[in-house]
Amino acid sequence: MTFSPELEARFAKFLAKYPEDRKRSATIPMLIYAQDEIGSVTPELVAEVAKRVGSTPLQVEEVVGFYSMLHKGKGMGKYHVQVCTNISCLLRGGAELYEQASQKLHLGHKQVSADGFVSLEEVECMGACSWAPAVQINYDFYHDVTPEQLDKLLSGLMAGKKPEEIAEVKKVSC
């Protein structure tokens, strides 16, 4: 299996982090970064990661099934909209935001648009409780999201725009 030079460099860095006989520790970081590049955790990826960390494919497979951010099959959309509805977000309108997104995108939990561009997920606490309700698109956080802001984000995505091109709503920057 071939990856981009950037991902190969990252893999090399991951594998160098752990002691010589403990390369299995790189399994989860490799899977999640590879998924970002190829779209999902495919059987080929499982076999490749197993080979590189010195596990069996079954040992990698059982890991994939455990973690909510690892997706098999076709994976999530290019832009994965995650709306938190856990307690702090619930108290400030998170559940309503999720309903709004579901209706506007015509997507349910973990469903992907026909063109594979957008997907939706109702997620558990993402650690933005004091700035609730919170939304994540891929790895970018949006805090104190209003229904109007969400509408703008979703309209932009539905028109094929990248989130960073939707000028009215800014992600949290670091």
Next chain:
Amino acid sequence: MYNQPSPLEVPVLTRRFRLPNSHKIDTYLANEGYQAFEKAIGMSQDDIINEVKASGLRGRGGAGFPTGMKWSFVPRQSPKPKYIIVNGDESEPGTCKDRLLMEFDPHQLIEGILIAGLAVGAHQGYIYIRGEFRYLIEHMDRAIDEAYARGYLGDNILGRGIKFHLATHSGAGAYECGEESALLESFEGKRGNPRIRPPFPAVAGAYSCPTVLNNVETYCAVPSIILKGAAYFAGLGSPKNGGTRLFCLSGHVNKPGVYELPMGFNLMRLINEVGGGVRGGKKLKAVIPGGSSCPVLKADECDLNLDFDTVAAAKSMLGSGGVVVMDEDTCMVKAALRIMRFYAHESCGWCIPCREGTTWLRKVLQRFHDGQGVKSDIVLIGDLSRNMLGRTFCPLGDAAAMPTIAFVEKFRDEFEAHLDGKPCPYEKKLVAA
């Protein structure tokens, strides 16, 4: 920072947060940075551990275990390498502080890790960060690179013959991995199932080697303790509860945010004076004092001081510092249901009482909230919860059961108001408003 400061705050761990470029090593060095580490180099291992013990620092992840004591359990002589692991898996609902500590002052965390390494004789550390915090993983990587470039990490730190290496490690979405033994399994590239203990991580942790495993905030407190002394740190808090704490105020308050306050700060003052009171002038109904696994407090129980022992005496827990405020219009059945949906989703399935109990409780609470409950369900909810308590490898089972028992016992009238096909009275009120 994401929220305005409060004049009542006592900034210790957050004292550099609002400086320009607070995350850069030059800012850190210009503001007492790495001075505690240099001081610790001149101290014996026992001196460092005793200083941390005397400071009254207790684990900020939720359990409140005395940090110095935890470090003292690491065997001094060991044929195996020792590890320092940082729990940055922050995922307890209501908690959003470790994120800020890594974002606004990453070198404070690195310095705390280095001091822990000196204290137990470890030469390698890893920061386990939840996968959703990708931006922080890359942010911490840049800070670690800076520390290497400036000689604070490497084979011969500051030319003093000290060796310590540090790297980040990404999770991939699992609340369970915030539990220390599950975190270690996950770190080793496996499913995040908990381990049976003993042995504890201090003896057999990462790769079965002696390991110090603490929360991000716990390590971040260490430089201040070493630099300014145990007495200074202990004096900031209440008896047996040293220092300050980053309280994460969320829910129905006017000014939600993360505020650094002394341990033992009064909960009503936090809500009213720091948080600007309940939003919309409504009445306070309930507060979850330390993240979703802590039993809920009724409004009339909230005049209490936020330290581990006082909150425990009120039959709840200070937990991870996530203070969730709920106003008079909040449906307690809905709150209990949402929290149980979370635990049912996150139960790793390793222990049957937790796996089955959380799922059954989710179903019963859902049915109840939908108006399909019967009176015996109230007893059933209590029975299911009590049958999980203390019967699981890790605390997730208890974390699901304890708040549920409290919701039912303290708000039984609200559960009864949902009985026999009645729709949720609060949903109706919200629609009418």
